[in-house]
Amino acid sequence: MxxxxxxxxxxxxxxxxxxxxxxxxxxxxxxxxxxxxxxxxxxxxxxxxxxxxxxxxxxxxxxxxxxxxxxxxxxxxxxxxxxxxxxxxxxxxxxxxxxxxxxxxxxxxxxxxxxxxxxxxxxxxxxxxxxxxxxxxxxxxxxxxxxxxxxxxPEITTRTVHSKLFYENHEFADQQKVTYEAFPNYVPAARVHTFHRFMPEEVFYEAHPEYYALRNGKRLPTQLCLTNEKVLEIVKDSVASHFKRNPQTSVISVSQDDNQQHCQCDNCRKIDDEEGSPAGTMIHFVNKVAEAFPEKTISTLAYQYTRKPPKVHPAANVLITLCSIECDRSAPIAEKCTDFADDLIGWGKLTNNIRIWDYTTQFTNFLAPFPNIFTLQPNIQLFRDNNAKWVFEQHSHNPSELFELRSYITAKLLWNPNQDFDALLKEFTEGYYQEAGPYIEKYIRLIHSKIQGDNDFFLFLYGDPSEAFSSYLSPELLKEYSNIFDEAEKAVSEKEEVINRVKMARLGVDYAILEASRKNITKSYSLMTVDDNSKEVINPMVATLLDSFINTARKNDITLMNEMGFTINEYATNYMSALKIAQKPNKAKGKKVVTLTKPKKYANEDPMVLTDSALGGSSFYANWLGYEGNDMEVVVDLGKIQNISSISMAFLQVTNHVVFFPSSVTYLGSSDNTNFIELGNLKNPSPLNKKSKVNDINYFDLKFEPQNIRYVKVVAKNQETPYWHHAAGLPSWVFADEIIIN
The missing domain is CATH 3.30.379.10 (Chitobiase/beta-hexosaminidase domain 2-like)
Known part of the structure; x- marks a missing residue:
């Protein structure tokens, strides 16, 4: 009824x-x-x-x-x-x-x-x-x-933007139709790079080195030996245990650790050779794990050495997470990263179960200008066109350059990859920045036009602003960008909340100028300048800009400079130290440096960077002289015999990139460049261990009784990469910068 x-x-x-x-x-x-x-x-x-x-x-x-x-x-x-x-x-x-x-x-x-x-x-x-x-x-x-x-x-059905704006604000995530977390439905403790979680070297390596990768005749706990049946048994037991503890989850990652040191034993090599890719052993192994859990999804990586597809098909419940970490971000993947595009097509022929792990920021410098915004749409369209239903766009998670704009645009494109990008950009800039919006859009279009006009520039996820000082961050362009932001601030000068958004947007340009000044690229962009009394003083522009940069970051709870945990406060402290060093008298300034051992790749392999008054920052791209697998030995010629009593040199540590402080630094002196006496030996005050600070700078300072010296030799001892490090078996780096002698 x-x-x-x-x-x-x-x-x-x-x-x-x-x-x-x-x-x-x-x-x-x-x-x-x-x-x-x-x-x-x-x-x-x-x-x-x-x-x-x-x-x-x-x-x-x-x-x-x-x-x-x-x-x-x-x-x-x-x-x-x-x-x-x-x-x-x-x-x-x-x-x-x-x-x-x-x-x-x-x-x-x-x-x-x-x-x-x-x-x-x-x-x-x-x-x-x-x-x-x-x-x-x-x-x-x-x-x-x-x-x-x-x-x-929507053709992309699981849409994730790695931004705390969504993770910490679920209503906003709902409004933009993206997930609340990076790995929905995954076992929390086993989301990616899980081999070391399933089989920690502290538990198994000493008694059973055969469980781990054979590299150059030695077993190292960098990866697992995937043809060892006992390894398969232990991993399956561990997976079962994880699912039992997390019954509400449906996905677990069985995936390589974050290095390329895979097993090369005869059994593993045979399978990889037959499959045409090291992904061969991985998929064979993961398929066997998946067989034991038919109601669950087993995720694995197609990443670095496993990115090239093998011949074997992944099981129906295996999720392939294909990663684009190597790609040049200055243009769409289809144009400048064709190997990845080919691999995407290849995996698409093997499975319909593909998750894309893409990258959208510079992880070594969250706040640096990173002109890749116009590549977001064609890249997402490429993923969509090749049957990727699950896309994870790894942004910085923490606030970074144009953070709100990038988060918004990326989410919109994941929902509808075909929408009008120009209209979307204008919609956000004019809505979020209001009257300043046209200026922000002008800046974005200008900086992107400059990198698009530089076909030789490789925009790397692990790069540094210093790479671009002759390109889209040239002194002339930095000035133009700064002027645009000055106009943007004027346009909203009566709106406190909006002007704060503009100040956050200009952090990238301000950071680039600070780094340009650290490197002394021009008279205007330098740490020191000459005042009206012909006295060398701290550049007032730098002091003002540093103060504004730090205050804006702190006001908006921006705490990190990079993924290695280098903080805004550490950056401020480091930069203030650089200003103090720049003020110091230095008898080595501009003096000739000869390297007795061979540097590699960075700073154009020019030892003169050690006395050029340009100071290195937190990234090894920024004015650091690097030595891979060998000790650093250099000699500084002071030009004449001088009375000296102190020597200082800076060294860099970035542990995840195999950059360690030297185990010791020895300073020696000579009057004839032949007979040297030891002035002092300094041990590394923070010996490397698993808990060592990932990103740090240390000054090896020595004071001694005054000596009459013309030639100063520095010997910095490299140290072997420890067996427990993800790059075990590979040479480590020593990176050094400015030497101060007085």
Whole structure:
């Protein structure tokens, strides 16, 4: 009987609404004839979606809509939430449709229903959400809708942007239709690089070195030996244990550790040779693990040495996570990283179960200008076109250059890779930066045009601003960028909140100028300058800029400079030390340096960087002279015999890149460059261990009784990469910079 009454009520409702013409009027002068209806068997999520829509319609027009289930509806016109018509919708499909004066907002799943509500609010009512707490909600007493018949199924079904803006603000993530976390449904302790978690070297290596990779005739705990049956047994047991402790999860990563030191024993090598890729042993191994867990998903990496696809097909429940870490970011992957594009196509022929792990920032310098924004859309389209349903865009997680803009645009493109990029860029810059928006957009377009005009520049995820001082960060361009941001700040000078957003946006340019000044690339961009009294003093521009940079970062809770944990506070301390060093008298300044051992690759292999007054920063690209696998031995010629009593030299440590402090530094002196006496030997005050600070700078300072010296020799002892390090078996680096002699 109840069903018959409901049918009659629906029929009357449709008849009444059909008389009002093609346009439907949700609100008129703050009043409404509509109610929101959800299905009688609606889930809690669908009910929340109905409430969500009601709240926003109230914000927009002031109307109060009743929210009822289908058995309680009245003769009012309807806004139906959920698949009330029981259409055959795909799980991720959203559908918005007007029919006979009613509005249907539906989806193929709870999440799709919520996405449909937000899509309706944004597409048809012009709501915008730029960042947590920064939204644009129109106010209209009257809401008229033209006929709607919209359906959309996102081709990328799991969309992740590695940004704390989404992870810490779930409502904002919902608004942009991305996940709340980097690894949804994964076992928390086994998300990536898990070999060392399943088989820690502290537990197994000493007693069973055969479980680990054979490298140059020696077993090292860099990777596992994937043809050892005992290893397979232990890993399966560990996987089972993880799933037992986390029964709510459905995915676990069985994947290589973050290095390229894979096993080269006869058994592993044979399989890899037959498969045409070291991914061969990996997939054979992972398939066997997956066979033991048919109801779960076993994720593994196609990363670095395993990126090239083998011949063997991954099992149906194996998820291939394909990583683009090596690619040049100055242009789309399809143009400048064709090997990766080819590998993507190759994996697509082996499996439909592909997750893309892409990278969108400079991990060694979060705040540096990184002009890759125009590559985001073609890259996401490439992934989509090759059947990638799951895309993880690894941004910095922590605040970085143009953080809010990048987070917003990347999320939008993951939802719809085909939308108008220029319109999207303008939408955000003018919405978030308001009157300053045109200036921010001008800066973005200018810096991108400059790198696009430099075909030889390799924009690397682990690079440094110093690489670009003859390219898109030239002194002339840095000045132009700075002037653009000056105009941007003027445009919103009366808006404290917006001017703060502009100051955050200019952190990249300010950081580049600070690093250019550290390197003394011009008279204007230098640590020291000459005042009106012909006295050398700290460059006042640098002092002011450093103060502004640090204050803006601290005000906005920006704490990290890079992924190695180098903090804003450490950067400030390091830079202040550089200013103090720049003020010191230095008898070695500009003096000739000869290297007795061979440097490699960095600083153009020119030992003169040790006396050029340009000081190295936290990255080895920034003015550091590097020695790989050998000791550093250099001689500084002071030009004449001088009385000296102190020597200091800076050394860099970046442990994840196999850059360690020297085990010792010895300073020697001579008057004839033949007979040297030892002035002192300094041991590394912080010997390398597993808990060593990842990114650090240390000054090896020596004071001694005054000596008459012309030639100063420095011997910095390299140390062997320890067996427990991910690069065990590979040579380590020593990086040195400015020598101060007085």
């Amino acid at each position: 109840k069903k018959s009454v409901l049918v009659i009520l629906l029929a009357i409702g449709f008849l009444v609404s059909s008389c009002s013409g093609n346009q439907i009027k949700i609100a008129e002068n703050g009043k409404t004839d509509y109610e929101i209806v959800y299905m009688g068997n609606a889930t809690k999520s669908q009910h929340m979606s109905a409430e969500l829509l009601g709240d926003y319609l109230n914000k927009i027009s002031g109307i109060e809509l009743d929210i009822v289930d289908e058995s309680s509806q009245t003769l009012k016109k309807k806004i139906y939430i959920g698949n009330i018509k029981e259409d055959n919708l795909q799980p991720d499909e959203v559908r918005i449709k007007t029919e006979k004066g009613n509005l249907f907002i539906s989806g193929g799943s709870d999440n799709a229903v919520q996405n449909a509500v937000y899509e309706f609010l944004e597409r048809y009512l012009d709501c915008k959400w730029y960042a947590p707490g920064v939204e644009e909600i129109p106010h209209h007493k009257t809401i008229n809708l033209n006929p709607i018949d919209y359906s959309y199924t």
